[in-house]
Amino acid sequence: AQTVTQSQPEMSVQEAETVTLSCTYDTSESDYYLFWYKQPPSRQMILVIRQEAYKQQNATENRFSVNFQKAAKSFSLKISDSQLGDAAMYFCAYTGANSKLTFGKGITLSVRP
């Protein structure tokens, strides 16, 4: 079975600074996708960024980028120029052949003004 681990329950970052959220996963599949989802206090899950395992290039979406290390099964999210609106819970997630999403426990990110 696939597992996703987020070992840091909370992180804090100063506005305009950069923060990196860590995630590791375990799978025996070779073809899969990885995601970071944001869940603000409204509880609406929002897809931040996704990475396809067969692509070596790290995904980037504006201020958000990932560091995908396939051999190490590591998938971290970097948020640059942090904004107050980035404060939320962030979930790392995995999907493989069965198309179901497996989530990590999440990390609460706070942004200090």
Add this chain to the structure above:
Amino acid sequence: KAGVTQTPRYLIKTRGQQVTLSCSPISGHRSVSWYQQTPGQGLQFLFEYFSETQRNKGNFPGRFSGRQFSNSRSEMNVSTLELGDSALYLCASSLRTSGRTYNEQFFGPGTRLTVL
């Protein structure tokens, strides 16, 4: 295009009762997945429906069931409610085309169920 809608948004039930939650997917989406979110267990996959058929199922007891209608709307039912069923129930819809291409899951706002 309207997003995924879930009704009701909040629900309070007592132990032993049953509850039905509804999810209307984005127009054109044929796959609906359900997730349970609790502080202790996090986000856990319940089941997925596609073309009125259950395609995947998570590790939940038989008290949790679902169905999908011909218009892709889905309902999930929990019978004989327990205190531990208190959670945020999220549904997500996607196109779920054939082949290996992953289709993004779009989440609804969730139904907050409280069991007293």
